[in-house]
Structure formats: structure tokens, C-alpha cells
Amino acid sequence: MDAGGEAVGSVSGGCVEGAVHELCQEVVRTGRPVRHTFGHSDADAFAVGLSCGGTIEVFVQPILPASSGTGDVTRPAVLAAALEAVRRGEPVAVARLVDGGTGVFAVFEDRVLGGHGVTDSLAEVVVAEARAMLDAGLTGLRTLGCGEEEAVVFVEAHTPPPRLLVFGAVDFAAALTRIGRFLGHHVTVCDARPAFVTSRRFPDAHEVVVDWPHRYLARTRVDRRTVVCVLTHDAKFDVPLLEVALRLPVAYVGAMGSRRTQQDRIARLREAGLRETELSRLCSPIGLDLGARTPEETALSIAGEFVALRRGGSGLPLAGTAGPIHPAGRAGPIRLPAHS
Known part of the structure; x- marks a missing residue:
């Protein structure tokens, strides 16, 4: 959503769009990122129409132009480089810290851009995990740590078609x-x-x-x-x-x-x-x-x-199985020892 309120794209195909638009407006006003979860047991869920039993987690981050004089001036440049790579068909992973920092990384097969807001040690862990996810074509949240430092990172892998x-x-x-x-x-x-x-x-x-x-x-x-x-x-x-x-x-x-x-x-x-x-x-x-x-x-x-092999499915009829239809894809905490 731009500063004028015009939105592009969607999150869920309809049920939380209005609430997410309000979150975007809040972030534009405050300049601070917001992370919000809509779940089937929440009062908010029924207000936005999410009564299907699912959970949607949304992270809204402001992207300010470098000329504004506020915020992380490297972020627009990092994201612009990532978007250009996607346009060219070059593999790239965008890693955003959603807890434990504010950095944004653009991780390519042969180089890294950005990464401010965390220590060098944690940055190495983030880049290594982003590269592994890029290699596998995976997108998702990861909890990463190095020594006493820990952060939650959202990695978007943009790869050519398999x-x-x-x-x-x-x-x-x-x-x-x-x-x-x-x-x-x-x-x-x-x-x-x-x-x-x-x-x-x-x-x-x-x-x-x-x-x-x-x-x-x-x-x-x-x-x-x-x-x-x-x-x-x-x-x-x-x-x-x-x-x-x-x-x-x-x-x-x-x-x-x-x-x-x-x-x-x-x-x-x-x-x-x-x-x-x-x-x-x-x-x-x-x-x-x-x-x-x-x-x-x-x-x-x-x-x-x-x-089924790629997604970890059983190949069985869903009517004969139990548990979530779409199991959570989050990995457990990935931690490397701190550098001596």
C-alpha cells in the first residue's frame, strides 16, 4: 500500500484484506513495523471473516525512500536490487528480521546486500540459512541464533521455475x-x-x-x-x-x-x-x-x-487422515555457536 492508501495484491483472497489495509495505514502513520496474527479463536477473526479454522500471520514493514532522511536508507536499495534480480530471473532470497532486529538482506548465489541491524555473527547465520532456503526454493519463518543472540527471520525465496x-x-x-x-x-x-x-x-x-x-x-x-x-x-x-x-x-x-x-x-x-x-x-x-x-x-x-514428495504429503485421501490439512512448515530454532 502506498502513502495515498492505494493497495496492490492480496493476502488471503478476501477475508483479511480490510484489516491488513488498516495495519498498513497504521504503519504509514507511525513508521514502525507491525506483526499481527489472525486466528480462528480470535474475536478479530470473526470480525474479518476468518472463521474457517485457519491462522494468518501478517508482517507489515514501512519502506521509506532514502531521500526521506528517516529509517534505514539501505533498505530501498536492497529491495530494489532484489526486485531487479527477480525481473532478470536471477535467484535471490530476501531475508527480513521480524523479531530481534530490523535488518533486510538480499542474498544472491554469489553476493549479499544489506544486513544492517544485527551483529556480524548473526548475519552469517541468516545468510547461510537464506542460501539453503534459496537452494531448495523454500519460503518461511526461521528462528535463528548465534550464542546469546536470537532473531526471527522471514525468508522469501525467488527462484526460476523448477x-x-x-x-x-x-x-x-x-x-x-x-x-x-x-x-x-x-x-x-x-x-x-x-x-x-x-x-x-x-x-x-x-x-x-x-x-x-x-x-x-x-x-x-x-x-x-x-x-x-x-x-x-x-x-x-x-x-x-x-x-x-x-x-x-x-x-x-x-x-x-x-x-x-x-x-x-x-x-x-x-x-x-x-x-x-x-x-x-x-x-x-x-x-x-x-x-x-x-x-x-x-x-x-x-x-x-x-x-506429494516435494510437499511431504502422504498421497492418502484427506477424508481418511487426521490433523491439519496444511501442516506448519516452520523449522525449529537453528543455532550456531558464537565465534570465539
Whole structure:
């Protein structure tokens, strides 16, 4: 919200917008940040329409121009640099101290901006945690400490879309590229057969690659969010490809095929020298048990499995489970010893 009261964006899609707008107006008047929680047991919750049983925590921070002569003059510059990185597609994490300090960090893969308001020792802890969260594509609150010093930090990770690498130019791959793009992945389809892997066959893929799958995977960029789906179910493609995939730091490796195919594949991979810990990472037969028959249903089954793995879901019907639908994602206190 700007000084004139005009708002951009939303917090919850409707139920707390009015109350948050009032908080913003208060922060503009006072120049002091405010942290407020709306919970289902609060009287405020019913006043703002939050009677669904959830909890929303809001942190409102004033951003004053450097020319104002008040506040932390480095903060606008730090946030401007972070916004420019997001515009360019460069990974960046913005770390705000919401308790125990007022500093703002822009943490890049190779540099750090800002960080005033805490000691150098605590700043090192904040930067290390922000980099770890950036690497994993995570956003959330963290309680961090160094010696006797402690702070609560909100880290926003802005990363390029996670990659979905689909190997095998088959009908199942075409359906999987559609759902992968819908889920926000950058989708690549790779196959060694130029007659099959074309943009016309895979219009929803961001890129199509004609190459031997194992050779392409060995040279392309991956990270801990990357999803690898092997749909060729042909040993001459599968085994060399999985030798590479199961040794990479990726989020998910799944391979299509029958249970008999999987037994043969595992035997071949053992002969190739893969360890049991590496073999245990392979999800095969690929996908959740949905009774899927069509390529589209199979793609839904595969996507359900890698989403559940990424988010820590059980894959079970919610009606048969208990507890929060969205478990709290906060980590416990992360503390490093103070420097001697």
C-alpha cells in the first residue's frame, strides 16, 4: 500500500484484506513495523471473516525512500536490487528480521546486500540459512541464533521455475508436459529420435531436445527441485539415463514400466555399480495408484507423486487422515555457536 492508501495484491483472497489495509495505514502513520496474527479463536477473526479454522500471520514493514532522511536508507536499495534480480530471473532470497532486529538482506548465489541491524555473527547465520532456503526454493519463518543472540527471520525465496525433464517422446509424455506446465514447471522433452521429439508433437513443452537422454542429462542444469521422469521403458535408454539421474541432487526420479521391467532394470543398474542408497531413490513403477488408464490419467498420477514428495504429503485421501490439512512448515530454532 502506498502513502495515498492505494493497495496492490492480496493476502488471503478476501477475508483479511480490510484489516491488513488498516495495519498498513497504521504503519504509514507511525513508521514502525507491525506483526499481527489472525486466528480462528480470535474475536478479530470473526470480525474479518476468518472463521474457517485457519491462522494468518501478517508482517507489515514501512519502506521509506532514502531521500526521506528517516529509517534505514539501505533498505530501498536492497529491495530494489532484489526486485531487479527477480525481473532478470536471477535467484535471490530476501531475508527480513521480524523479531530481534530490523535488518533486510538480499542474498544472491554469489553476493549479499544489506544486513544492517544485527551483529556480524548473526548475519552469517541468516545468510547461510537464506542460501539453503534459496537452494531448495523454500519460503518461511526461521528462528535463528548465534550464542546469546536470537532473531526471527522471514525468508522469501525467488527462484526460476523448477524443471521437469521428460525423457521419451511418447503419448504419456505429451500429457505430462501439459500438466507439468500447468503446475508451473519449466518443461523439457528429450528423446534420441528426431522424428518423434518435435515442437508440433509437444506444444506445451518449453523446449524439445534431440539427444541421447543420458548425455543430455549429464550436461544440463539441475537442482534440488528438478523432477526427472523416464517414460521410455527401453533398457538401452533407461539404464544409462538412470545411472546419471540417480547420482544427481534432484528432487524426484521416476521411471515407467511394469513390475517385471522394474526388476530387470534394478538388476541392470546393480550390475552397472549403483549402490542400494542410490537405487532406493527410484520411484518405479512411476506414479500413485489411481487406477489410471489414459495418458492424461497417468500424467495426473505421476504429477501427484512428485508433488506429494516435494510437499511431504502422504498421497492418502484427506477424508481418511487426521490433523491439519496444511501442516506448519516452520523449522525449529537453528543455532550456531558464537565465534570465539
